Amino acid sequence: MPRFAANLSMLYNDVDFLDRFAAAARDGFKAVEYLFPYAYTPEQLAALLRQHGLQQVLFNAPPGDWDAGERGIACLPGREAEFREGIARAITYAQALQCRRIHVMAGLVPQDVDPATVRATYVANVRYAAEQAAAHGIQILLEPINGRDMPGFFLSRQDQAHALVAEIGATNVKVQMDLYHCQIVEGDLAMKIRQYLPTGNVGHFQIAGVPERHEPDVGELNYPYLFQLLDTLGYDGWIGCEYKPARGAAPHATRDGLGWLQPWLA
Template sequence: MPRFAANLSMLYNEVDFLQRFAAAASDGFTAVEYLFPYEHAPEVLAAELSVHKLQQVLFNAPPGDWAAGERGIACLPGRQAEFRDGIARALDYAAALHCPRVHVMAGLIPLDQSAQEVRQTYIANLRFAGEAAARQGVNILIEPINGRDMPGFFLSRQDQAHVLVAEIGLDNVQVQMDLYHAQIVEGDLSMKLRQYLPTGRVGHLQIAGVPQRHEPDLGEVNFSHLFNVIDELGFDGWIGCEYRPARGTAPHATRDGLGWLQPWVTGNAT
């Protein structure tokens, strides 16, 4: 049976961030993920997880200057020292939160560097991150992101990500397969799942309705079918609910949109 984690950066925005742990637990979630933990001390986050009996299953490494538009620095030549410091910080949080996965955003392709240098920088940085993470039993994830939401992002296709993971050559460097991004870029999701899940290189899945990134039962993708495919393939990881509730920040907006989840929580899915 698929296991779902609430993404607290996108869900429960009707309440303050630290209140979202309780809200997720009350709606039946047993795991959470979010973009970045760094605005809060790790012991504060760990306390929320403990009190509400939640697992932390994913967060992102520092992405550079997010407010200025940076979306990761792993592919940026000349930023290696900053990248390594960010990985050390992320792994400190991972240890405190007992989190087994850290997503490393690739970054936007720099226009003043050669494609070869950008690619070599990315591979070297991911090898460093993977080796450092392996020492504490953490997996490093890379995620293809569609160019409509994030123009110029270095990584956009599943095949590209799997080629890079093979070249990096570390068992704990895996692909974060977001079916929202994959549908926009490639489609054919059932076959993509059947192609890549059996490889063992997919460490995490994420979902959202397409095209508006709302609840997975809104839009063009039949997620009930895909959940059955995922179940059939024996994927035992987590599926992150990284979508924006259609009712925005209205009271109970997240809870009111969770009708799609109930059959999978109660075991009545077909």
């Protein structure tokens, strides 16, 4: 049976972030994920998880200067010291939140830098992150992101991500397979799932409707079929609900759009 985690960076945006934990638990979620925890103390977030009986299943390592447009620094030559500091900070949070997965955003490919240097920087940084995380039982996740939403992102395809996992060669490095991004870039989702899930290299799934990134029952994808496929293949991990409610930040927009979830909660 699929297990769904509420992405608190996108869902329940009609209330303050710290109030979203209670909202997710009220609606039947047993787990949460979000982009970044760093605006709050680990103790503050851990207390909310305990209070509402929630499991933290994923968050991102520090991405560089997000407000200035940076989307990760793993592939950026010259930022290695900052990257290592960010990994240390992320692991500290992961330990406090009992979270076993950290997504390391690759970053936007820098202009006028040799592509081989960019790739080598990325591989070395992810290897370092994996080594640091392994001692704590934490996985490092790599996520291909579509170039329409994030032009210039280093990593965009499933085959590219899985080739990097093989090259990096660490057992705790996995692919974060966001079906929204995958559909936009390459499609053929059922066959991609059948191809990659049995390898053991997929650590997490995320979903959203395509093309608007709304609820999974809005758009061109047949998610019930894909959920049943994941069950058939024995996937017992979490599926992150990383979508924007169709009603935006209107009161109760997230809750009113959860009709798709009810059969799976039952």
